Amino acid sequence: MATVLDSVRALFAPASTFTITAETPADVVARETLLDRAMGADRRLKSSEKIRQNRVPAEGLALVARDEDGHVIGTVRLWNIEAGISPEGNAIDALLLGPLAVCSSHEGKGIGAALMRAAIGQAHDRGHGAVLLVGDAAYYERFGFFGGKTQHLVMPGPCDRARFLALELKAGWLEGAAGMIVASGRKLA
Numbered sequence: 001m002a003t004v005l006d007s008v009r010a011l012f013a014p015a016s017t018f019t020i021t022a023e024t025p026a027d028v029v030a031r032e033t034l035l036d037r038a039m040g041a042d043r044r045l046k047s048s049e050k051i052r053q054n055r056v057p058a059e060g061l062a063l064v065a066r067d068e069d070g071h072v073i074g075t076v077r078l079w080n081i082e083a084g085i086s087p088e089g090n091a092i093d094a095l096l097l098g099p100l101a102v103c104s105s106h107e108g109k110g111i112g113a114a115l116m117r118a119a120i121g122q123a124h125d126r127g128h129g130a131v132l133l134v135g136d137a138a139y140y141e142r143f144g145f146f147g148g149k150t151q152h153l154v155m156p157g158p159c160d161r162a163r164f165l166a167l168e169l170k171a172g173w174l175e176g177a178a179g180m181i182v183a184s185g186r187k188l189a
């Protein structure tokens with residue numbers, strides 16, 4: 001009976017409304033609080049954090065999800081990197097995505113997917129060639145992220161290879177890419 005009532009309530013519940021916008025300086029405290037809650041304080045020990053430390057995100061690629069009242073309920077940022085070198089010996093410009101997080105009380109409403117699609121769309125529109133990330137393949141494969149293109153790349157620290165994924169925004173961008181991921185974004189003032 002309770003299950004039936006829950007289903008009926010769900011049918012009549014107002015649809016979740018949220019918007020994806022650019023992050024502003026006023027969002028920083030809310031974003032950091034959300035990340036601490038979603039990922040724990042040791043999130044700062046991750047190898048990806050070495051890439052992000054003392055850098056600003058890639059231009060136009062820090063996004064937040066907001067609820068109807070404008071509160072931050074989701075966050076994603078992308079960072080400029082060099083994804084190793086090409087077979088010709090040229091550094092390969094790319095982006096590192098993360099962290100992605102959604103406030104636990106809003107999970108399962110498609111906010112994570114909306115943030116991912118907005119981030120990928122913006123990165124594509126800005127002419128970037130590829131996006132890399134470290135995360136659960138079971139979640140990120142639906143957005144086109146797979147491990148094959150990162151097999152000769154290494155993160156600057158411990159990293160589970162099965163979680164080191166990439167999406168090419170331009171076909172063949174990571175072909176033959178090999179070497180260490182290096183931060184290349186603008187430094188914090």
Ligand SMILES: CC(C)(COP(=O)(O)OP(=O)(O)OC[C@H]1O[C@@H](n2cnc3c(N)ncnc32)[C@H](O)[C@@H]1OP(=O)(O)O)[C@@H](O)C(=O)NCCC(=O)NCCS
Pocket residue numbers: 038039100101102103106107108109110111112113114134135136138139
């Ligand atoms: C992962 C996260 C961003 C997803 O946000 P969300 O708004 O709930 O995602 P969506 O509503 O777009 O998608 C929900 C779906 O993703 C699935 N999913 C969520 N996390 C997953 C994971 N780690 N692996 C596989 N599937 C996952 C859910 O089971 C759900 O599946 P369904 O659509 O079949 O029911 C959110 O759960 C979160 O912030 N988690 C804590 C931080 C984190 O782990 N960040 C990612 C780092 S790898």
